[in-house]
Amino acid sequence: MSREVGGEARRSTKWELRRQAIVDTSARVFAQQGYHATGVTELCAANDLGKGALYHYIGSKEELLAAIHDRVMDEVMAGAERVADTGGSPTGQLARLGEELLDVIHRYPDHVWVFLHEFPALTGERAERFRVRRREYEKRVEDVLRAGVESAEFRHIDPWITARAWLGMHNYTYLWLRPGGRLTAHSVAQPFSQIFMQGIARQS
Amino acid sequence: MSREVGGEARRSTKWELRRQAIVDTSARVFAQQGYHATGVTELCAANDLGKGALYHYIGSKEELLAAIHDRVMDEVMAGAERVADTGGSPTGQLARLGEELLDVIHRYPDHVWVFLHEFPALTGERAERFRVRRREYEKRVEDVLRAGVESAEFRHIDPWITARAWLGMHNYTYLWLRPGGRLTAHSVAQPFSQIFMQGIARQS
């Protein structure tokens, strides 16, 4: 059974599941070799599929790349939503934003790698959609910082540049944070949070 | 006149200058389009040269990529050298390391972009050389942090993970720090340093 939703043709649940598996497997290959350095033939081998069958699921190579991006942003924004819903002080919210973000990076190292390395390969509307979603998340961080300055929990920092410091510190863990390693998301989020909170706290 | 130095054939000064110009121009193209997405034909157009002439200077596309990497690491390590030579307290040294690093990122945005995005494209011996140099710099940061803990200037932080926080915060500026923009290297290094120093300072 297939339905029309939002102008996009939806396929069967089985098709969607298979597609998702292909997206995940391909993310691993892209992360290891790079997007442009990976041929469709290699994707076929990794997914144990012929070219005809693969294209039946992915549409195009770039659409596959966009699907990896969406997977990351879906998870990241869901985490930000949970934090916003729970509420609490700016300090508490920023700490939980860090926990959630590092959790995504830790759970999806390949997807995140591709997300942070290959976004310039997206073109046209796909590039724009990604840009908007990314900006949306960054704004969440800035808003929490602004709230903390206004409530005088934080000292008088610049929200924009401080958000960049926070984002860099956390995002850059994609280079070494992996499941199965000696570090968990929490064991990194904890010291990061301590440095950052103490760093922007109002001096007593 | 040509000499043999360290097993590598050196060319004339004119040749070296021309080559360096090609490296710089190509860095801009790689930064905009990606290494694998850029064809040698496009490099020829950007450098206003035919294929024969281009290959006369670059040897291979990957050798060109390696040259961009070296340009960045040469500058970064020179900055670290200056900091080490000047000496001073761990706090002062870490602050100056930040100034120097952001200065390189600000002055060579294209080279740094390529450096941070395309290093997986290096293979064999070239990949190894880059890995070693990069590790060498990271160790400098860890050493300063360790010294600060031992002198009790800093609280009891983990040097390895704290170095990653510092590196991420600074390196990640490659996404938005550019010459001609509203921000200078110093105007970013200053707030970053304040956050980080206060963040790892011994609580009074």
Place this chain on the structure above:
DNA sequence: GTCTATAAAAAGATAGAC
């Protein structure tokens, strides 16, 4: 749904004239 065969373009690199 999945395969094989193939198209059509572009890739990196080299040869040899000038």
Place this chain on the structure above:
DNA sequence: GTCTATCTTTTTATAGAC
């Protein structure tokens, strides 16, 4: 030193049989 022409391989994507 620089050019044009060319070699070989690989690229993304499609056609059509099953």
